[in-house]
Amino acid sequence: MSNKKFNVNIDPDMIKRNLRKIIWGFVIIIVAFSSIHTVGPEEEGVVIQMGKYNRTVPPGLNFTWPFGIERMHKIPVQRQLKQEFGFRTGTAGQHSSYVKEGYVGESTMLTGDLNLTDVEWVVQYRISDSYKYLFKVRNADKTLRDMSEAAMRKIVGDRTVNEVLTVGRQEIASSVEQLLQELCNEYENGIRIDQVVLQDVNPPDPVKPSFNAVNEAQQERETLINQAEADYNRIIPRARGEALETIELAEAYALNRVNRAKGEAERFISLYEAYIKAPEVTKQRIYLETMEKILPKLENKVIVDEKGNNVLPLLNLDKKGGSEK
Template sequence: MDDKFRVVDVNKLRVPKIPWRVMVGGVLALVGLAAVAGALYQVQPEEVGVVLRFGRYVRTSDPGLHAKIPVVEEVMRVPVQRQLKHEFGFRTMDAGVRTDYAAQERQLADESVMLTGDLNVAVVEWIVQYRVADPYKFLFQVRNLDDTFRAMNEAVMRETVGDRTVTEVVTVGRQDIEGAVEDRLQTLADQYQMGITIDQVVLQDVNPPDPVKPSWDEVSQAQQQRDRLINEALAEYNSVIPRARGEAEQTVLQADGYAVDRINRAEGEAARFSAIEAAYRQAPDVTRRRLYLETMQRILPSVGRKVFVAEGATGVLPLLSLDGGARAAVAPLTGVSPQAAGGDQ
């Protein structure tokens, strides 16, 4: 046993004596390292550092490495380049490829259930995204800024939804609601000197309450069918009415053209009659004969077979070639060749 284990007498151990100067120097060195570590601080690129001295604002530090007075000064970092957001009616538990949301609780339901202008109930979920524009105002001008900002959002959203019908809130009025809420929130934030800038307000899910969803879906389907029938009727209207208008304009133009043609013809015939009358007054016999010959020239070719009987004749020979004789007799008078005079036979 004595060979395997060596017995050490504790009473014989002696603690080495460290000179007091070395101990003081070590303590001072540790204090100096702690002071240097506490005097330096790092501000990230998306942040600014708000330096307080005994709780009073002193300065704002830009991103980078800075120094401060240990113990006396403290630094509060504010993300001025990061987009912050508040969610209403839901909570995002884990954002990623598949986002997980918190289960609907009583508090979340109280945030999202609202009364519309036509005394209907709508469940409105939305997101407000904002940035810090003034770090000093963001930290010190408003007490409990997050709670105040959330209460402000709920009040503005309820006021805006209460001015619209449930159909506008659920369907066509979403963009108008987002714009109105964004403008109103920015006005209140400037009035309260919160030091933030509203980037956008986004409506997520806007639905009727679960108990009335089936009835709401039936109404929506009926409205869609009504809109479809209206669009079909408008399409038919746009295809028929322009064609009818074009045909009407064409008929009017044709009537105007016919009227102009008749007027021109009447004026020409009147001018021709006046010219003939003037000629007749100067040479009645010649004009009368010319009119007679012109009339015969127009009439005789359309008569067909013609028989000329001399005045006082008592009969006609049956073997007489009447066609050839008629053409030969009429040709000197009308100026038409025998072949043309008999062309209608």
């Protein structure tokens, strides 16, 4: 076997040229990554030059000075953002799941009548001014969370527990939204509040059975009130109709009696006037008319004289026309 030696001639100039190309390649890549920025359609870019605000760029492909001379913050100004209080969304989708553990301190509040309640809510907002959002307030999202919690505690603290749990929920949400927007304007944090939604309002777990019993009693009371109003609407109009009918019948009866009394009075007056003119004739006529009314009502008639010596049966006086009895 023979030993062979291979001589490799390395050109130092070529190594320098290749190394120079590699370095320039790295420099170009670093420059490209640090100076070329793509701003999404729902965003705008805020460019900071040497730690100071420089400009705001629209969506699309934008360029900045490389090597940290200029930095860009992408702010989602067209996207609706939200903050959750008292819970967190675990997985969002068709069957969303929520996490309650660890966030009870955010939602437990004291009402105006010194009762505890558990209020879960969501604040939906947008960034309306990216410059104010970045530079007017330090950590605007954390500040907004603190303001939201303070506003909700203030509004809930001015109301009773029944208002918070039942009829006052929408009014509470509207009041918190208005107060929170006023705070955002005062702080100039560049945030616009779209909506405050009360997700769920419940009494704390230790007293929940008592509150449920109270709610059931209130519902039963409302049911009884509705039933009573229905009975009232059914019975009272009928009673009023019957009362009106009775009054009308009484008025008709009174009018009939008055008219009859007036007629009898006029008849008596006319009879009295006739009696004044001819007393004997009038007495005889009255006697005969009275006997004419009385005798047909008697079944057996016996006529006697004044001394009772002669008895004469009066026959056929109870018959009309000689055939009817």
